[in-house]
Amino acid sequence: MKQSRVLWLLDRLEREPRADPLIDALRAGVRSLPLGRGRDLLHGRWLGHPVHPLMVQVPIGSWLSAAVLDLRPGRSREAGLLIGVGLAAAAPAALAGATDWAELHHQQQRVGLVHAVTNTAAVGLYSASLACRTKGRNGLGRAYGFLGLSAAALGGMLGGHLAYRQASGANHAEEVPHVVTEGWHRIGAVEEFPAGEPVRRSVDDVPLLVVRELGGTIHVLSERCSHLAGPLSEGTVADGCVQCPWHGSVFRLSDGWNVRGPATAPQPAFETRIADGHVEVRLRHQDGGQRARSGGDTDRGHAGNGVGTAHGQAG
Incomplete structure (x- = not known):
């Protein structure tokens, strides 16, 4: 059986070093943030496992629910409200994810960087969707919303690769x-x-x-x-x-x-x-x-x- 094309691309991404200078600069920036004790809070030490996967459920759930409403006529306003909730929750979730990302190996950070880019694209598309809805351009708002959901889904797949294939955030002493x-x-x-x-x-x-x-x-x-x-x-x-x-x-x-x-x-x-x-x-x-x-x-x-x-x- 041939290797999955998606896995082949992800394995290649793990080994691709060209983005390492950017990764090193971003990592230094995240580590220099004056978070104090909030850094452990964002890591999830109080919870016993990373808090980022828990926090991302709010924007993902909100945006998925908005997509369901967009499939029904006349529900654009309610969908817009859910999109706004997701956008508000995305910022703290991203901060928690960046705090964890800064303490990973380079192979994991390479995948994590693309994960962050796709999620940033999702935030941008949903922001455009919300802006269109407030101007009454609901059809275009729905189009941006579905594009945003596609970007978020790609980001979720990359996050799953980080967690389950690369074991970032896992307890490495559990066995x-x-x-x-x-x-x-x-x-x-x-x-x-x-x-x-x-x-x-x-x-x-x-x-x-x-x-x-x-x-x-x-x-x-x-x-x-x-x-x-x-x-x-x-x-x-x-x-x-x-x-x-x-x-x-x-x-x-x-x-x-x-x-x-x-x-x-x-x-x-x-x-x-x-x-x-x-x-x-x-x-x-x-x-x-x-x-x-x-x-x-x-x-x-x-x-x-x-x-x-x-x-x-x-x-």
Whole structure:
């Protein structure tokens, strides 16, 4: 079976570097916006996944409903009202999308740039449609409306490619609980983990980030950043957190919580214990994890006094 022509074009777009200088300039501009804490709000960290796909439902739904009304005679006024609602909702949705886009890989940004262009065209066509309707030129307004819907549909297809083919906005650490087997896993002797330095280890082919604090506490997280699988073992450790070297997401070492975006999902965290001078880890929330936290673990004497940490013999 031959490859779909559409997929061939999209794959070629991903590899086309000619727009990269423009992408770099736009990315720098988006990153320099004085959004403050609003940046995490736009990323959707509070929601647990990107907020942009949720926000675009308003303009898409409004414009699609307007198209249905345009198929019936005498409903141009109501259709115009829906078009106006969609135009009003498009701006915040675009800002959220641009904030996410600025923290993607170049292959994703190339598709995202065309996605933005097509959606901008849709906004322009719907603006023209609304202007025609206010002047009583309803036939031309309907024509612009259907053209706008076509542009929005193309933009939606490109957005789906970004989300499902290129995994932008997906949780890149989601598979960890399904891959790591139950029970304790030995990852190395205590002396193999210098205090304050991130170290990379693995369990069941899943990379782990191991950080031993000066006081002996050992923290273990999934090593690939949930945002875009950046190597946290190459990141910066400070104030009980680790910062991803790729896009700056910050995770709390004690439990993997995403303190700052663009990551919208936390890192899978591991319980740790010291046994015979070696560090052993177990994925949190697996069978037995609750017993360890409630005091029923027979190895508690080796495990220390908190989930995800090991004390005492680590020093």
